[in-house]
Amino acid sequence: MLNLLSAVDLSNKTLQLILLIVLIVMIVLLAVLGIVFIVALRKRAPVIKVVMAPPAANDSQPEPEAEKPAEEQAATETEERPTEESSPELEPEPEDEDAKESDDDVEYVTEGKDSVRYDRSFTAKLIQLKDESKEWYGQIKNTLLSYQRVKERTSWKRETFRIGRSAVARIIIRGKTLCLLLAVEPAGFAGTKYAIEDVSATASTADTPSLYRIKGARRAKYAKELIEAVMKELAVYKDPNFEAKDYYMPYEGTMGLMEKGLVRRIVTNSTRTFEIREVEDSAATVAETETASADGETNS
Numbered sequence: 207m208l209n210l211l212s213a214v215d216l217s218n219k220t221l222q223l224i225l226l227i228v229l230i231v232m233i234v235l236l237a238v239l240g241i242v243f244i245v246a247l248r249k250r251a252p253v254i255k256v257v258m259a260p261p262a263a264n265d266s267q268p269e270p271e272a273e274k275p276a277e278e279q280a281a282t283e284t285e286e287r288p289t290e291e292s293s294p295e296l297e298p299e300p301e302d303e304d305a306k307e308s309d310d311d312v313e314y315v316t317e318g319k320d321s322v323r324y325d326r327s328f329t330a331k332l333i334q335l336k337d338e339s340k341e342w343y344g345q346i347k348n349t350l351l352s353y354q355r356v357k358e359r360t361s362w363k364r365e366t367f368r369i370g371r372s373a374v375a376r377i378i379i380r381g382k383t384l385c386l387l388l389a390v391e392p393a394g395f396a397g398t399k400y401a402i403e404d405v406s407a408t409a410s411t412a413d414t415p416s417l418y419r420i421k422g423a424r425r426a427k428y429a430k431e432l433i434e435a436v437m438k439e440l441a442v443y444k445d446p447n448f449e450a451k452d453y454y455m456p457y458e459g460t461m462g463l464m465e466k467g468l469v470r471r472i473v474t475n476s477t478r479t480f481e482i483r484e485v486e487d488s489a490a491t492v493a494e495t496e497t498a499s500a501d502g503e504t505n506s
Contacts (some may be wrong), residue, residue, distance in 0.1 A: 207282050253394030254439045257415065320475045324460060327362045330468040331379040333455045339384050340454050342426040343377065346386060348450040349430045350375055353442045363410075369442065375433065376414050383421060385412035388436055400428055 326334075332343065350356055350367045356374065358367050364378040364387075376387035377480050392404035392415055406415035437443075463469040 211418075225379065253390040253391075254435050255394050256436065256439050257389050257391055257413065268398075281461050290302045293440055320473050323472050323474070324464075325470040325472055326460075326463070327468045328360060328364050328377075328379060329455075333458050333468075334460075335379065335382065335384065337454075338423075339382070339420070342420050342423070344451075344453040346377065346384075346429050346433070346502070347427055347453055349433050352444055352448040352450070353437050354445045355442065362483065369440070374440070378412070380419075383419050386418045386420060387411055388418070388432060389414045390416050390436055390439075392416045400432060451460070457502040 322341055332340065335343070347358070347365075351358060355369050356364060357369075358368055360366075364376050365376045366373050367377075372389070374389050378385050378387060387405070392402050392406065395402040395416065401417065403417040403419070404415060405411045405417045411417070418425070418429055418432060460469055464471060
């Protein structure tokens with residue numbers, strides 16, 4: 207009887223051990239499958255949907271107006287030219303003498319605190335970036351310019367790369383971070399390895415709504431991959447005669463950049479204006495009145 211009970215107990219423990227092993231194996235398999243699914247999802251190719259569109263031929267230049275006959279043009283100019291008799295704005299307004307006299311005794315004093323800020327241009331921000339960020343900038347700029355028909359223009363806030371009259375990409379600097387803007391739909395990068403930000407709500411970047419922050423060498427590599435994907439979608443090919451250039455600029459301080467006009471010093475203030483008027487000395491007036499009264503009593 208004891209032997210039978212021992213055998214049953216042993217079989218139960220064996221069964222529990224087997225079940226535990228099976229459970230552990232299933233958990234490990236589920237974890238592996240989850241990791242494989244996530245990796246596969248991140249490695250999927252983004253859906254490149256270009257938002258840039260070249261302007262229509264009839265919209266590129268305004269149509270010239272038909273020339274009018276000389277007599278009709280002269281009559282039109284005569285009608286549009288204002289005369290002193292017909293325009294009330296040319297009639298001088300009468301001066302207010304009372305107001306003019308009262309303003310002679312008024313002095314205005316302004317009090318407040320000035321706040322100073324520095325408006326840095328794109329070039330100034332680029333000069334003050336770290337050397338590694340300058341290297342990534344040169345790589346991305348050379349990649350963009352290596353394609354046919356791509357032209358660049360640097361403004362105060364950014365650098366724009368165009369094909370014809372349409373912007374295909376922009377480079378901006380936010381804080382100390384180099385950023386690439388592309389003329390593609392941000393939604394096509396959801397779930398991929400490219401951490402694209404949607405900036406379509408901003409008017410200045412509506413035509414390049416996909417923002418990609420370049421924080422390391424890997425992201426610089428990904429940025430070049432994005433450029434290649436966009437150019438492939440646009441059917442724009444490499445320029446066989448392109449030669450890469452070195453766009454490195456050494457660091458300079460803010461004062462030196464101000465002298466070159468690359469940094470603007472902006473002073474703003476919050477002021478209050480007070481009006482000061484001359485007031486007669488009441489004590490002296492009272493004294494003069496008492497003296498005059500005393501003299502009158504003596505004469506009487």
